Amino acid sequence: MVTYIVRRLFTAVLILLGASFLVYQLTALSGDPLADLRTSNQPNKEELIQQRIELLDLNVPAPIRYFHWLGGAAKCLVPFAGQCDLGFSTTGQPVTEALGRAMGMTILLVSAAAILAVLIGVSLGIVTALRQYSTLDYGVTFMAFLFFSLPVFWVAVLLKEYVAIGFNNFLREPQIPLVTIIMVSVVSALIWYICARGTVPARLKAAGIGFVLAGGVLWLLSATSWFSSPGLGLPVIAVAGAGVAFGATLLTAGLKNRRALYSSLIMVAVGIMLYFPIQPLLAQATGLMVVLLAVATILLGLGVGYLMGGYDRRQNMSAAVITSFLTAGLVLLDRYMQAWPAYFNNNRVNGRPIATIGAETPNLEGDFWVHGLDTFTHLLLPTIALLLISLASYSRYSRSSMLEIMNMDYIRTARAKGLGERTVVMRHAFRNALIPIATIVAYDIGGLIGGAVITERVFAFAGMGQLFIQALDRVDPNPVMGVFLVTGILALVFNLIADLVYSALDPRVRVKA
Template identity: 55%
Template sequence: MVAFLTRRFFASLVVLAVASYIVYVLTCFSGNPLQDLLQSHAKNKELLIEQRVELLHLDVSPFLRYFIWLGGILQGFVGHFTLGYAINGQPVTDELGSAMWATLQLVTTAAVIAIIFGVLIGITTALRQYTAYDYGATFLSFLFFSLPIFWLAVMLKQYVAIGFNNFLANPVIGPVVIVVLSLVSGIVWLGIIGGNAKQRLIVFGIATVATGAVLAFISATRWFDDPGLGIVVVTLLSVGFAFLVTAVSTGLENRKSLYSSLTVVAIGAALYYPLQYLFPYMSLWLFILLGIVAVGVGILVGWLYGGHDRWASARTAAITAFLMAAVTALDRYMQAWNVYANSSSANGRPIATIGSVTPGLSGDFWITGIDQFTHLLLPTLALMLASLAAYSRYARASMLDVMNQDYIRTARSKGLTERTVVVRHAFRNALIPIVTIITLDFGALIGGAVVTETVFNWQGMGALFQGAINITDVNVVMGVFLVVGIATIVFNALADVVYSSLDPRIRVSA
């Protein structure tokens, strides 16, 4: 494996070098980086032109100028790495650094959410083929996949941002809206759960009544004015996660795993109030440390419970602990929502429509976290809905193909439970073709989402690349190209490693 990856790495470097040379030369001939100065009426026009020519080596032929740029990269081996200067005189590395961080925030969040929900929807629709749930998910997938991203972004601005901000001025849900949303919820859950006519009717009734009760409570208490979950809701949600994770991971018949998960929930509930005294002093590193501690406690509890498979119990308890930690953090963010929404920066309209931060905002870890969330919400939704549609279709097709294989029928004929057949045999093999799509898409997304970043005025890699193309800023264009090329190489190598881990039959030899 190491020899194979090494070979692939050096072959990819050769391809990247040839491609970068072609892109550099073509970009140089695509425009004139002195165009703005040539049209200028400044008195020191000639001096400015001379300075830019010297800064960007414009007096050298593009065919040879490439090697000056490449030399700056190779100097990195002796500690003087550089990608040259942009037209504005700033180092390209500085501009790439800020743009890359903005893009990573955006595309990582959107990609992770799209992958999780896309694969989940695709797998479940394959298992419920030709049901109302399958047809509904297919319709919505093709709908979002066909919508132009710029139109979807504008609709999100209008109805998710502006509409929700208007609703927050008087957060009361009308009776008609409650009835309609309750019926829609009942229909959705009826399609997902399925069963015979009696079971479907029971699911519809429970989902409808439960949704109506929750919406009525939210409206009557004006919950959106000062949202929060509290220890009761956090604990109930965590208990639900414990049963769900155990059912998928090991099956509810594995009592050791279930007891491990429930014990983790009990520990989390006992620590709920003590943690409230720690939260005002929260920082990013402390936040990460607490998450690691939560997972570590889950692993320890699962291991101590033992059973015939200690690691299964440890894995299940660790996932449950992580989910409970996430819900607890969400509850704390909600407690800070009222302060943020009514601050002078948000001015009662917290959902942002442009930019990545609120100018002039000051606050603690939780306030700045909410601010990042409100700015990420719309562009993340736009990217997620488009990507989710594609992932769900790929996952459905892959799962259907795997479920018709001979080894699946053999596993069922041996008496294995449906959970074991689906999770341990079908799911792992269905992920293999999906991994290819995910890794290639993620590598490409590092280059930025040009349309989405433009609509939401998000200063990421896409906006930087578009601006550089418009003014023929060759060094910036090549900087973006280099980042995307390296990301593609890395994620292709990662795909090879994941293939081998998903299917032990796949072995990459030297």
């Protein structure tokens, strides 16, 4: 294993060196970095030209300049070799500063979209594979390819118009019209009908339940002015937590494993009991505190699952950890909702919280929760845009992979031995169905970190994609090489991780020296 990793890393270094040399030369030869100064009417034009020549070493041939850049870049890759130096841009800004800020913005933008796309896309693919040729299968396939075929800039414009501007206008007087309630209820009924199984009368009954639930919830939210002062409250957290407990147990252990179910329900009870005592602590929350609380929640779930005992403690621990983590997430979501009025009425937000441009509200004052809401509202639209475009590939690949696995001999053997459907799907089929998905995830994450260029431009998000495009326009090699260095390393690293994940998912795959 170690020999394999070392060999792959050595090969990656050679690939990076060759590719970086070509990219540097192509960028340097693509135009004149002094073009804007040559056409300038400033009286000190010659001095400015000379300063830029000295700053960027333009009096040195491009191949030799590359090796100067490589010497500084090597300090970024070798620990304790010295200060990282990627040169300067044409504006005189150190590339490390611009790259660090842009990389942080891009990671914020891409991480949420990538995680949600993987979770939702793979889940939809598995479900549609298990219900092949059903109405749900056809509906998900149609919607997936519809979103995949839409241009991302057009999706972004629609999101700005209807999700941002429309919802901000609605928040001025958050009363839901009766026509809207009926339309949403009809859509809900249709979704329930598609997702339900059984005879037509049974599916119509499910559609009726969906219609009544959606209409009742929307009417209640409108009547109580929930959008002006939102919150979950202890009753909703308790009911949702119980649902999470049953769902987590069903997926990880099956409801017949009572110890796993009791472990999950205990974690819900702990979350309910700590709801009020923890509020003063959350009022002084910081990012580090939230991380430490998340770690404590996971450890507590592991401890409860282990102490419950039984023939398979691992199932207890898995169910308890998932339930405790999601229940804690509900408590944090409720705390964010409590901060909504303070954010909504902030002078900088001015009653229009869903942002259409930028990554943050300038000069916003507030605590941890207010700034968290600000980050969420700025990331909402670009995340949805990237999510909708990415869903199709994950859902289609996971569906086809699951269909292939479900027809394998060992799946038929597992069923013939009397194993339950949950065990067959979750323990035997699901793991092997993830093998081809590992390649797609590794490729997409490595590519997305380079910057969702169109999305960043539409939403004025100053990420790595924008930095790369602006540097190309200015014929500025150093920022281009900084972006290339980050994306190249990440692409190679994630492909290595994908190979290692193969060996973890499939015992037949072994990395060899």
